[in-house]
Amino acid sequence: MPAKGVDARVLTGESLLARFTALDAFLTEHQALWKPRPFTHLQLPWETTYPELADWLRGRSLEAAESAHTQPALLEAPEPFASLAAMSLSLSAVGELPTHALEAAGHRLNVDVPGRKWQQIEAFASRLQFADAPKHWLDWCSGKGHLGRRLLQTGQQLTCLEFDPALVASGQALSQRHHLHALHVEQDVLAADTASLLKDEHTPVALHACGDLHVRLIQLASAAGCKQLAIAPCCYNRISLTQYSPISSAARGSDLQLSLDDLALPMSETVTAGARVRRQRDTSMARRLAFDLLQRQLRGVDEYLPTPSLPSAWLDKPFADFCHHLAALKELSTIGPQDWSAWEAAGWQRLAQVRNLELLRGLFRRPLELWLILDRALFLLEQGYEVRLGTFCETPLTPRNFLLLAERA
Template sequence: MTPSVLSGNALLDRFHALDQWLFQQQNFWQEAPFTHQQLSWEAQHPELGQWLRQQSLEHAEHYQGQPHALLNAPAPFAELAEQAQRLSSLGPHPQHPSHTIPARFAVDVPGRKWQQIEAFARCLPPPAQTVHWLDWCSGKSHLGRHLLHRLGGKLTSLEWDAALVEQAQQLSAKHQLTATHRIQDVLAESCQQHVSAQHSPIALHACGDLHLQLLRLASRQGCPQLAVAPCCYNRIASHDYQPLSQTARGAQLALTRSDLRLTLRESVNAGQRDRRLRDQSMARRLAFDQLCRERLGQTDYQSTPAAANKWLHLPFHQWANRVAEHMQRPLTLDSHDDEAEALGWQRLAQIRNLELVGNLFRRPLELWLLLDRALFLHEQGYHTRLGTFCPRELTPRNALLLATKSD
């Protein structure tokens, strides 16, 4: 079946199906292999657990972005993969080609960002009336300027970083576009006055609370239309996720901020060097954790300071001594302990392969969250459509919510 854009009753049907499935299968995705030495599902499915623990880091790397393509893993992997794919299928929004944007517009925008913006813009139908775009957490407001040029209207952008706002102003001046770029914390009380029924908000990759705030304010003020591509669902202030929609408030699934991290466990955009550094940092943290368990009797994973990444150039024992000092742990290593790092790499390979099971639930969980947002807008009187605006290779956060106020 070809994946389709979700709207109307399909939003509710899919939400209920996902809610039930994610709730029933919680064991498979709620525990993070990084912090749990043994996962509870391994007791029920020892063959799968053992098989994954024997695979290499390269194996995990290969499948991490496409876990459903792993066909030879023991049961119930394939069954879960099939269910996950079916429940998270989402089709692309229809495209509305319009005149091409002059190449000079692309000069100041990083390539991938430009492609994302073009794809986002193609999903917006030509407006029947003059639109006042409100670019939310706009950065340099590349998206706002693009839409202003492509579809006309007016532009206001809100961004709290003064340097970015200044650059936005300079770019608008350079392209001879009239726009208002405001320095504004969108979470502050004062933001309300900048959102009104005249505005059509657009948001490309505004994180957790930032896009939630937009949906609440825009629907309260009666904005005629919204286009929002959310990201970083776990960037919320509260410990527990507070659903927006009535439907999700009555759901079986109750999520914490830490559950939401799963939606971000994907790094299609990270370069090879960054991945290597990230892996080395994790392998060392795991080796350090193991040493603390063996020598200090530690029983739970204790997170190591972010500063540890700055010392990665040091040999393992020196790195670990700095970390121990920072964490005030009575642990002193010498060069003989450098071989412990290899054990860290081994544990990393096991963890990454075990994570493949949780990764099957990443997109379904993201869709549950997106549907909460879509259903909220639906409850507020919006005709809401949820689809993708670009392929996943361009950004894993490729879902776009389009909402139009019903008459």
């Protein structure tokens, strides 16, 4: 939902580069505010520049942070928060793509599809409008191929590419059960031979294919001469390199250098979880933050120490055991007698501070996501496509709700 007074339009033509340029300037100028992660810093570098904002954020509760998390720009916090929030809202405003009435889905086609996934598929499919009717859908990283089957109409063909053999087999069985003629191919789309599978008559569609996977599609589809494609990207940080490698000439000319941690920012919006899941997530983070305080003392080094992700059963251990095991895992010196409840309380206090300080980074979450997707859009523009970039559903259905439509005359 665009904020009041913000002009939210589908981006196309020259507005793609204009928006990219504005976002690039905003993100580059304020890197010091969004790159350092509160989780790994006891004190963030910007806190000395903006002490009033830092104190204000640090003084708030965990519940207050939680309630502002999905829409940090609506928080009335001291400057420069308010000005940055206004910039964030206007720079990330993008309109909804127009919908068209979908043919009714085949009988029981949504059986076996989780409800939310089916709604995403319906929303995605209802925004696909191309000058030429697609002849052959190519469902890229298709899972079981639910999206492709939903799109398939009489007279059209469908090929699904997926590398998980179990999903390929389930997809094939589902297509047979619905009497739909679809080819489910077991294929690693990153493999060299994938290029030979793309044909100019294909209309590739990709719903939530991760980083390298959808970038690969953009490159192969444009090289194969596909006339049209539709991509809703996801997980920009799932890439094989350790730094982001831009694909458009505008992004290649940017001063912004993005690490994997930076690329994870757009995905840091946590979906609304139930109370139990939230409690588990919070406990895990509070314990890690407490352990971080402890390890700094044990090592005598005031630096964050990365720890591996741990099985959730670790949260059932008493806190002291949790720390002993984690210290052993990290080969730290023996922990002497400790006031465990004080450490644990310090972890919870730090969690509240971290979550509130993260609200400032949150203002850059959507702008960075838009910068990344505009890199893809501008690359397609350079390849001779007309590009439309808009949203295909509301955020609660999926925060990864940008859809890129490209077609060549």
